[in-house]
Amino acid sequence: MTDPAPAVTTANADWSGVKTSPDMPVPDQMRAWVLGEPEELTLQDKPVPAPGKAEALVRIDAVAICATDLEILTYGTPALIEGGPPFNKGFTPGHEYMGTIAALGPGVDEFEIGDRVTVEIHAGCGQCKRCRMGMYTSCHNYGLNYGDQDKGHRANGFTTDGGFAEYAVNNINTMIKVPDTMSDEEATLVVTAGTSMYGLTELGGLVAGESVVVIGPGPIGLLAVAVAKALGASPVILVGTRENRNAIGKQLGADYTINPKDEDPVARVKELTGKGADYVVDCAGNETTVNQSVHMTNRGGRICLAAFPKTAVAFDLGALAVNNIYLYGIRGEGRSATHRAMAFMAEKRFDARLVHTHTFPMEDLNTALRYAKDRVDDAIKVVVSMRQNSKAAEQAAE
Ligand SMILES: [Zn+2]
Numbered sequence: 001m002t003d004p005a006p007a008v009t010t011a012n013a014d015w016s017g018v019k020t021s022p023d024m025p026v027p028d029q030m031r032a033w034v035l036g037e038p039e040e041l042t043l044q045d046k047p048v049p050a051p052g053k054a055e056a057l058v059r060i061d062a063v064a065i066c067a068t069d070l071e072i073l074t075y076g077t078p079a080l081i082e083g084g085p086p087f088n089k090g091f092t093p094g095h096e097y098m099g100t101i102a103a104l105g106p107g108v109d110e111f112e113i114g115d116r117v118t119v120e121i122h123a124g125c126g127q128c129k130r131c132r133m134g135m136y137t138s139c140h141n142y143g144l145n146y147g148d149q150d151k152g153h154r155a156n157g158f159t160t161d162g163g164f165a166e167y168a169v170n171n172i173n174t175m176i177k178v179p180d181t182m183s184d185e186e187a188t189l190v191v192t193a194g195t196s197m198y199g200l201t202e203l204g205g206l207v208a209g210e211s212v213v214v215i216g217p218g219p220i221g222l223l224a225v226a227v228a229k230a231l232g233a234s235p236v237i238l239v240g241t242r243e244n245r246n247a248i249g250k251q252l253g254a255d256y257t258i259n260p261k262d263e264d265p266v267a268r269v270k271e272l273t274g275k276g277a278d279y280v281v282d283c284a285g286n287e288t289t290v291n292q293s294v295h296m297t298n299r300g301g302r303i304c305l306a307a308f309p310k311t312a313v314a315f316d317l318g319a320l321a322v323n324n325i326y327l328y329g330i331r332g333e334g335r336s337a338t339h340r341a342m343a344f345m346a347e348k349r350f351d352a353r354l355v356h357t358h359t360f361p362m363e364d365l366n367t368a369l370r371y372a373k374d375r376v377d378d379a380i381k382v383v384v385s386m387r388q389n390s391k392a393a394e395q396a397a398e
């Protein structure tokens with residue numbers, strides 16, 4: 001399994017001024033999954049990247065698979081390496097990971113070697129208008145981190161090497177300490193909850209007592225239910241066609257669930273809320289759900305679009321305009337929302353572990369991806385662990 005070292009497009013190799021510890025020796029080489037042609041991931045050896053100023057090296061302990069990983073493997077976007085598609089560039093995807101700090105870049109004193117951390121994805125360039133507003137997931141210099149274009153942008157697993165590897169470099173602003181009471185697997189879900197949080201609070205302005213509907217019980221939708229409930233939204237309503245997922249939504253805080261196979265979601269939401277919902281989070285993003293969102297939102301309410309449809313979607317723009325409804329997209333987890341999601345999870349305000357269904361060892365990444373993609377065995381959140389754990393052992397014993 002030692003193919004020739006691939007071109008390392010984004011990794012820093014300058015170890016001067018980097019602090020390491022004999023307690024956590026850092027090897028020169030690591031195993032990393034590398035994207036070749038679309039859908040083609042191979043396990044290769046790569047140099048361990050060096051952390052620069054304001055960065056740390058994280059030994060990855062667990063990484064969750066996201067629908068966006070599956071998109072990247074097939075379409076390339078939204079990953080962008082050297083200004084183009086991420087194929088055959090030595091790129092390592094994977095972005096929802098956690099681990100242990102193994103080395104500190106020059107001047108870093110915010111963390112210590114040995115700290116368990118989970119990460120947010122986007123560091124942004126720190127110098128554009130959106131980064132200065134805290135909207136670093138919408139950085140104007142997205143993907144500009146090479147050659148003469150180098151603006152220092154980082155989005156691990158998108159524009160820089162990510163977490164399907166033994167090590168990754170992170171900006172200190174993208175790391176959050178993990179309490180001892182939280183498992184590796186649960187810690188990988190903090191960034192997903194952070195994305196839901198960003199959509200509801202920073203971008204949406206949700207305050208306690210407002211009604212929230214979530215359409216689509218995927219990981220972001222289910223954790224949007226949990227975050228909305230923890231923020232005091234009332235009622236919280238989940239719309240989904242899979243009863244097992246709706247049941248998890250109830251455990252996470254949904255006051256009501258609606259199965260569109262059984263009843264009209266728009267009529268039912270109006271019945272439950274009076275004049276329609278204050279907020280609708282559409283995690284499906286198809287013609288049916290976008291129109292349902294428009295028609296179930298009350299006058300002056302807000303719709304958050306959390307899905308990335310690949311084709312144009314027709315919807316009732318007139319109803320949106322005449323009802324003074326606000327429509328906004330969400331990309332990732334800006335304004336440190338992930339840090340605040342961790343505060344909820346550390347206090348056990350909701351049990352994100354309910355969305356974690358499967359764990360596989362790193363060598364079985366391709367199987368893990370298949371479980372996530374085909375929803376094998378009702379998979380919701382599939383985690384790849386670098387350290388065999390009890391859940392993997394349980395599965396192996398079955
Ligand atoms: Zn993701």
Ligand SMILES: [Zn+2]
Binds near residue numbers: 124125129131136
């Ligand atoms: Zn920026």
